[in-house]
Amino acid sequence: MNHTDSNRWRTIDIVVAAVIAVAFGVVFWAWGLVWKAADPAFAAAPATQAIMYGVWLVPAVLGGLVIRKPGAALFCETVAAVVSALLGSQWGGVVIVQGLVQGLGAELAFAAFRYRSYRLPVAVLAGALTGLSAALFDFFVWNSEYALVDYRLPYAALTVVSSALIAGVGGYYLTRALANTGALDRFPVARDRATV
Amino acid sequence: MIDIEPIAAPGAPLARRNPVAKVAAALVFSFVLLATLDPVAPALAIAVELAVLPLFGVRYRLLARRAWPLLASAVGVLVTLVLFAADRSGRVLLDAGPVLVTSGVLVTALGLVLRLLAVALPGIIVFATTDATDLADALVQNAKAPARFAIGALAAFRLVPLLGQEWQMISMARRARGVDAGRNPVAKLRLFVSTAFALLVGAIRRGTRLAVAMDARGFDAGVPRSVARRQRFGAADWALIAGAAVLAGAALTVSVLLGTFRPLIG
Amino acid sequence: MGSVQLRGFGWRHAGRKRWAVRDLDLRIERGERVLLLGPSGAGKSTLLAALAGLLPEDSGEQEGTVEIDGLDPRKARERVGIVFQDPESQLVMARCGDDVAFGLENRGVPAEEIWPRVDEALHRVGFPYRRDRPTAALSGGEQQRLALAGALALRPELLLLDEPTANLDLAGATQVRRAVADALDADTTVILVEHRVAEALPLVDRVVVVEAGGGVRADGTPEAVFAAHGDALAAEGVWVPGHPVPPRRAAGPAGDLLLTADRLGLPPRLAPTDLRVRAGEALAVLGPNGAGKSTLALLLGGLLRPGTGGVTASAELAGRDARTPPHRWRAPALARRIGSVFQDPEHQFVTGTVRDELALGPRRTGTPEPAVLATVDALLERLGLAALAGANPYTLSGGEARRLSVATALATAPRLLICDEPTFGQDRRTWRELVDLLAGLRDAGHGIVAVTHDADFVAALADRTVTLERRP
Numbered sequence: 001m002n003h004t005d006s007n008r009w010r011t012i013d014i015v016v017a018a019v020i021a022v023a024f025g026v027v028f029w030a031w032g033l034v035w036k037a038a039d040p041a042f043a044a045a046p047a048t049q050a051i052m053y054g055v056w057l058v059p060a061v062l063g064g065l066v067i068r069k070p071g072a073a074l075f076c077e078t079v080a081a082v083v084s085a086l087l088g089s090q091w092g093g094v095v096i097v098q099g100l101v102q103g104l105g106a107e108l109a110f111a112a113f114r115y116r117s118y119r120l121p122v123a124v125l126a127g128a129l130t131g132l133s134a135a136l137f138d139f140f141v142w143n144s145e146y147a148l149v150d151y152r153l154p155y156a157a158l159t160v161v162s163s164a165l166i167a168g169v170g171g172y173y174l175t176r177a178l179a180n181t182g183a184l185d186r187f188p189v190a191r192d193r194a195t196v
Numbered sequence: 197m198i199d200i201e202p203i204a205a206p207g208a209p210l211a212r213r214n215p216v217a218k219v220a221a222a223l224v225f226s227f228v229l230l231a232t233l234d235p236v237a238p239a240l241a242i243a244v245e246l247a248v249l250p251l252f253g254v255r256y257r258l259l260a261r262r263a264w265p266l267l268a269s270a271v272g273v274l275v276t277l278v279l280f281a282a283d284r285s286g287r288v289l290l291d292a293g294p295v296l297v298t299s300g301v302l303v304t305a306l307g308l309v310l311r312l313l314a315v316a317l318p319g320i321i322v323f324a325t326t327d328a329t330d331l332a333d334a335l336v337q338n339a340k341a342p343a344r345f346a347i348g349a350l351a352a353f354r355l356v357p358l359l360g361q362e363w364q365m366i367s368m369a370r371r372a373r374g375v376d377a378g379r380n381p382v383a384k385l386r387l388f389v390s391t392a393f394a395l396l397v398g399a400i401r402r403g404t405r406l407a408v409a410m411d412a413r414g415f416d417a418g419v420p421r422s423v424a425r426r427q428r429f430g431a432a433d434w435a436l437i438a439g440a441a442v443l444a445g446a447a448l449t450v451s452v453l454l455g456t457f458r459p460l461i462g
Numbered sequence: 463m464g465s466v467q468l469r470g471f472g473w474r475h476a477g478r479k480r481w482a483v484r485d486l487d488l489r490i491e492r493g494e495r496v497l498l499l500g501p502s503g504a505g506k507s508t509l510l511a512a513l514a515g516l517l518p519e520d521s522g523e524q525e526g527t528v529e530i531d532g533l534d535p536r537k538a539r540e541r542v543g544i545v546f547q548d549p550e551s552q553l554v555m556a557r558c559g560d561d562v563a564f565g566l567e568n569r570g571v572p573a574e575e576i577w578p579r580v581d582e583a584l585h586r587v588g589f590p591y592r593r594d595r596p597t598a599a600l601s602g603g604e605q606q607r608l609a610l611a612g613a614l615a616l617r618p619e620l621l622l623l624d625e626p627t628a629n630l631d632l633a634g635a636t637q638v639r640r641a642v643a644d645a646l647d648a649d650t651t652v653i654l655v656e657h658r659v660a661e662a663l664p665l666v667d668r669v670v671v672v673e674a675g676g677g678v679r680a681d682g683t684p685e686a687v688f689a690a691h692g693d694a695l696a697a698e699g700v701w702v703p704g705h706p707v708p709p710r711r712a713a714g715p716a717g718d719l720l721l722t723a724d725r726l727g728l729p730p731r732l733a734p735t736d737l738r739v740r741a742g743e744a745l746a747v748l749g750p751n752g753a754g755k756s757t758l759a760l761l762l763g764g765l766l767r768p769g770t771g772g773v774t775a776s777a778e779l780a781g782r783d784a785r786t787p788p789h790r791w792r793a794p795a796l797a798r799r800i801g802s803v804f805q806d807p808e809h810q811f812v813t814g815t816v817r818d819e820l821a822l823g824p825r826r827t828g829t830p831e832p833a834v835l836a837t838v839d840a841l842l843e844r845l846g847l848a849a850l851a852g853a854n855p856y857t858l859s860g861g862e863a864r865r866l867s868v869a870t871a872l873a874t875a876p877r878l879l880i881c882d883e884p885t886f887g888q889d890r891r892t893w894r895e896l897v898d899l900l901a902g903l904r905d906a907g908h909g910i911v912a913v914t915h916d917a918d919f920v921a922a923l924a925d926r927t928v929t930l931e932r933r934p
């Protein structure tokens with residue numbers, strides 16, 4: 001991981017991070033509809049719907065893995081939240097704070113490795129931590145009226161698992177796939193591609 | 197489809213306020229209300245929100261359209277609560293095996309649903325009246341947000357409608373090349389995922405090009421930026437935030453006085 | 463001020479074995495107007511990017527030196543303005559005035575000076591709208607003029623223009639060229655890249671031809687260069703004025719009816735249009751920017767559902783599917799019968815390498831593998847893409863990407879081929895290859911519909927034209 005020469009963000013870092021966030025802001029907009037449509041499928045055990053939660057947190061991990069600069073995870077997740085608010089998210093302005101809190105989780109994971117390691121375990125940790133911060137937010141702010149053992153705890157646990165899998169593992173392989181298309185050629189992920 | 201223009205009369209007295217003030221007011225209002233679980237305070241808050249709507253130049257029909265998914269979620273809250281309420285005190289209204297509905301459950305459910313609405317509406321109202329450029333300007337000028345990040349995000353935001361068109365183009369390109377899913381749902385899902393991936397790749401490429409174009413025009417040249425569009429943050433903007441705090445606080449106070457207040461923590 | 467000095471300059475993009483430009487020695491003085499010519503892929507766009515300081519060190523390898531007024535271009539960015547070929551990705555802000563102001567803000571121009579300078583720049587390029595017009599609501603020509611205003615507002619000493627009129631209709635291109643001519647101060651240095659020499663000549667006083675392998679092929683006043691090297695340059699692919707291309711008229715009369723459009727439209731993008739396409743003929747669709755040509759192409763190609771009227775395919779084209787309209791056909795059947803080339807090549811790329819891109823269509827339509835490989839290799843060779851077979855389609859030069867996208871459609875040899883601007887950004891030689899390939903397809907009894915702004919193309923190939931009007 002030799003690309004730690006500078007922690008200063010280039011223009012391309014800022015814009016591409018924002019573009020990832022914007023694209024996911026659009027995805028969130030669609031995912032909100034999917035989430036609603038899937039409600040009946042989870043009617044028997046609503047807490048299990050949290051297995052879909054990880055999608056909300058992909059930009060945090062993806063942003064961190066692609067940009068590899070301090071603040072990338074936080075920036076991506078927050079901008080994605082602002083974008084979904086601007087596009088008319090049903091949750092109003094609270095999503096912004098929620099986005100900040102969620103981004104913080106992934107940011108902590110990358111910071112714990114001093115922004116040097118971006119391997120799969122780190123990505124999973126970032127996914128899990130961002131899931132944890134999201135779960136804590138929901139645990140206290142949205143779900144406090146529900147039964148602790150039957151709902152709040154499984155919901156929180158599933159949120160973390162889902163985030164580790166979808167945002168963590170998913171984010172890692174998504175980054176790989178993006179690098180293979182050549183779209184990330186100006187980022188550290190894209191080193192050692194064959195020449196033609 | 198996806199519309200990024202603000203959709204309210206821009207001249208309305210509150211819509212004209214500084215975007216940062218509007219967002220701050222909405223957040224203050226929402227977070228004060230998050231503190232309670234009773235039905236009274238959110239009900240009052242919703243009344244306030246509906247009353248100030250004309251001052252923001254937002255039509256009721258528009259609000260209904262943006263808020264309807266919220267109503268749908270309210271139903272979900274109700275169902276979940278009937279099954280998983282922590283507190284099942286009060287008179288038993290219905291007892292059918294695992295489903296035990298008491299008056300306490302209903303009050304809690306009502307409280308939660310109203311709270312959901314009361315907390316979300318301010319943000320919906322404010323963002324419906326806020327232009328992204330103005331928000332970025334105000335964030336930089338009035339909230340000390342770093343200019344490079346705010347402007348970069350703004351430039352990316354401009355791509356939203358283009359991404360919608362791009363989705364359509366990608367789908368057509370695949371079809372033209374002989375790639376389609378037919379009626380097979382698994383193939384459909386795969387095509388959806390591959391289209392979404394292509395969209396993301398295209399968006400990143402666009403972002404890369406955009407960054408080059410921005411650099412070409414001196415973005416991040418190291419000189420301090422000047423501002424072409426001044427955003428002012430005046431007494432009226434402070435008043436808006438204070439007003440939001442006072443009104444939300446008043447709703448809580450009424451609830452406390454009526455003895456219905458139930459704090460979130462404790 | 464505004465002078466350029468290249469000494470043995472070369473640049474190789476990361477991931478490429480070949481140098482995009484090499485061995486360039488060139489001096490351009492302040493106030494000179496230079497037309498930069500060279501075959502497609504010779505590295506013209508790369509050179510402009512280098513001059514604008516837009517080749518980051520980590521994206522390739524440099525040889526020799528390049529200096530603007532004695533400075534590294536990355537440090538002289540405030541002296542240089544650049545307008546790219548693709549207008550869409552160079553607009554930054556949501557409103558036109560804000561977009562022009564963007565560069566001034568970046569330079570820290572005091573607030574009270576910004577708007578007068580914005581207005582002046584918009585006026586100089588003849589921009590017809592108010593400052594608060596959304597940039598998304600502009601046509602291609604208008605976007606291009608706005609981008610020019612954005613560059614001019616910064617009062618650059620060196621102005622770089624990369625095919626600024628590609629894809630514009632005649633009126634739009636004239637407008638942009640006039641805007642360039644009117645907007646320049648006497649001491650602004652200009653470097654213009656443009657394949658169509660005749661249109662660009664009134665703007666320049668010097669011509670520099672770069673060679674594909676590297677080095678400068680010819681340099682001097684237009685008269686001198688074309689007098690000394692005219693024939694040779696034309697043979698190598700430069701559009702030398704006074705060297706017409708031989709037309710490729712149809713060998714025989716048109717054959718069976720393939721496709722009928724009846725009151726075909728898609729409000730508000732395209733007004734109802736009637737059209738017939740026959741086998742063995744090339745039909746050119748003309749019209750100003752925004753008339754709905756591309757929409758029409760997508761409708762004819764069975765990719766969009768018609769809003770009004772309909773498309774009927776004859777049994778000759780559709781076989782058993784003759785009773786269903788093309789937009790309801792399954793994709794493999796559609797790809798075998800009707801091929802489409804999109805206006806923006808990048809919209810069309812599906813795979814990760816040039817070779818796979820060409821092979822995809824034939825494979826999807828069930829061609830045996832040896833035949834696929836033979837077709838792919840032949841096309842790579844003819845269109846000058848053989849050396850790029852392993853490259854990612856998105857890293858190609860403008861002209862290369864266009865050729866690849868046309869070639870992907872040619873690879874399946876569909877009975878009916880619909881292309882949107884098939885010849886933009888081509889040098890004279892690749893242009894002739896494309897025209898030959900299309901003419902060959904037509905003479906083998908296939909139908910061709912080409913949306914185009916290219917008058918030479920119409921003159922050389924079209925058997926018939928249809929002109930769409932822009933609705934008021």
Ligand SMILES: Nc1ncnc2c1ncn2[C@@H]1O[C@H](COP(=O)(O)OP(=O)(O)OP(=O)(O)O)[C@@H](O)[C@H]1O
Pocket residue numbers: 475476477478481482483500501502503504505506507508509850857858859860861862887
């Ligand atoms: N980002 C990139 N990565 C890798 N190779 C590139 C990249 N951009 C251009 N190239 C290659 O460099 C060579 C020169 O490209 P360039 O765009 O400068 O050509 P050009 O002279 O402008 O051609 P055209 O007239 O077709 O636009 C081409 O072979 C192209 O494939």
Ligand SMILES: Nc1ncnc2c1ncn2[C@@H]1O[C@H](COP(=O)(O)OP(=O)(O)OP(=O)(O)O)[C@@H](O)[C@H]1O
Pocket residue numbers: 361601602629631730731732749750751752753754755756757758805
């Ligand atoms: N996806 C879309 N959604 C909405 N409007 C569109 C879309 N694509 C194009 N338009 C609009 O429809 C009109 C016709 O567009 P079209 O691209 O067909 O024009 P054109 O004749 O091909 O122009 P050009 O010569 O610039 O390529 C334009 O006003 C354009 O802005």
Ligand SMILES: [Mg+2]
Pocket residue numbers: 506507508859860861
């Ligand atoms: Mg070029």
Ligand SMILES: [Mg+2]
Pocket residue numbers: 755756757805882
């Ligand atoms: Mg078109």
